[in-house]
Amino acid sequence: MLQIADLHVRVDGKEILKGVDLEVSAGEVHAIMGPNGSGKSTLAHVLAGREGYEVTRGEVRYEGRDLLALAAEERACAGVFLAFQYPVELPGVNNTYFLRAALNAMRRHRGEEEISAMAFMKLVRERLRVLHMDQALLKRPVNVGFSGGEKKRNEIFQMAVLEPRLAILDETDSGLDIDALRDVASGVNALRSAERAMVLVTHYQRLLSHVAPDFVHVLNDGRIVKSGDHKLALHLEEYGYAGVGEEAALS
């Protein structure tokens, strides 16, 4: 589904990604771990199409297409979803209206009819239940006055409604208390399917004890320096990232 080959990215003239290779197939959950400043969030943003990131080398193919050639909204309509590390507040923009506009934009893109108000509300209520999210949040402006946990739940809730094919979760677990972490994890698990792939970008192992990844990759200084299964995450939790970097340098 997603092939990243030799990806080099600069931000403000500084090289952040220095040759990332990654292959993700449908049905798989990949965790990308790494210390602060290793380039994890840059990778997530480049995949989502944020401007200000200069790709100097390499390519990204998504379902056979050149992902980097698409605008952010085209990527979203093609099924790529980014759960933001810092969800943005949109004053005056109603949460429900926003989500329905997003869903309808995607449906139009696929040549489908727009969803009726009634069918939409039914879908929304179903998805809310899994996340234990307060329905009152729907009537509020997007993320405005939401707590940190509510914002993260809202991201996963959006993902649940929009049903992407490739979901990239950027540090979704950071700043969550135990209950919110469990709800977010169950929201993620509910969306695991054979047709969908997920990339979990995270600093800690804590989300991964709820959402077992198929693969774990360690990103350090702009490169993936080690890949393995979920046991790698446990190893990192115990020994830290420093050892992994040296080990990779030796090999």
Place this chain on the structure above:
Amino acid sequence: MNVSPAVAPYLESFRERRPALPGGSLPWLRQIREAAIAQFRDRGFPGPRDEDWKYTRTAPLERQPFRAATGDPEDAADADVARCAGRVPAGCCRLVFVDGRLSRAHSAFEDPGDGVVVTAMRDALERPPEALRRHFGRYAGREGFPFAALNTAFADDGAFIHLQRRASTPHPVHLLFLSTGREPDVVSHPRVLVIAEVASRALVVEHYAGVGAGSRCFNNAVTEVVLESGACVEHYKVQLEGESTYHIASIEVQQAENSHFTSHLTSLGGRLVRHDINVRMAAPHARCDLQGLYLASGRQHMDFHTRIDHLEPGCTSNEVYKGVLDGRARGVFNGRVLVHPDAQKSDAHQANDNLLLSPHVEIDTKPQLEIHADDVKCSHGATVGQLDESMLFYLRARGIEERSARALLTFGFLEQMLETVPISWLRESLEHGIAGRLPGAADLPGLGDREEATS
């Protein structure tokens, strides 16, 4: 004395119409009108040296004289009235004016509430109650604003709203001023006087709309609001005439102890628009809230001048104006807050935020605080900016294309000023009005349709 060629036709028109103006036989009213026309004659239209009119030229108004409409106000089409009125529920007391004159057929003088009198200004001037006589023309017509004097001279219709002690309006009183554009160069001088006696509560909607593109017209409005102690008046003004309308208006407010005045102004229409709001908090512990939102595009010119006088101790004022400028529009905000020497413990806050959607727009914003007391809490500020890139990316990352994302964020920027509007039909009308004027909103069906969005 030399009279400018732009002023002369109005003097002549006054001589002609004087006998037919309401209350023409009442010496006190005649005197007020004579004084007003003399003031207008002496002052003339504002000139380039008028500091208050530095960014707003009235030359297009002066080029050709405007005159009163001659058509029958009852002839306005029901469909036009219904379309402009918005979703006003039944039971509201509504006065409809067509090109400045009351249409009885389109109005509904429903029971405005116990102790509340709502009369057409024309009738009130013909048989003026004591309260009207005491207050009419007492607050309007400051130095530097000749248009109020012009209104006072010609005032022939509008509304007189009088609330007795402790009375309250169960529904908002809806005053709808329609400009039909069916006759060329029509001027009207709508006049509203609200007197809220001790501890009364009033909700008033003053609503200006245009029926269609039509010919040029000029709405020259004056509203006077008097609040006795403990009174509470919420005044909503909606200004959405067509693109060939000139709208110049002043709202003059006099507040007694512990009274609370709220002004909520939405300005979306018109070609050349000027609103002056002057609030005098003339007794301790009065409070006023001035809120405004504007959206100007094309070649629209909108100018907002507000002045709040803290004359006595312990008064509070809060002012927030938010505006969006697109196309080649021009905006002016001038907000003065004066804290007088006796006004200790004043609390005054003022903000003006502007969103610029095009490189060809211009905004001149000037928040002004003048403080002559030493124990006060005051703040003011202005911002001018563009849409936030991280907000745009967030929307685009959810599949919403850039044009629509811009429209949605622009709507959100203004919507924040509507969240506190307690009259749901009015809020919905305004949300629709804004959504309909945003470029890119066509791809956002149902934007501003609250019921659909949250049911």
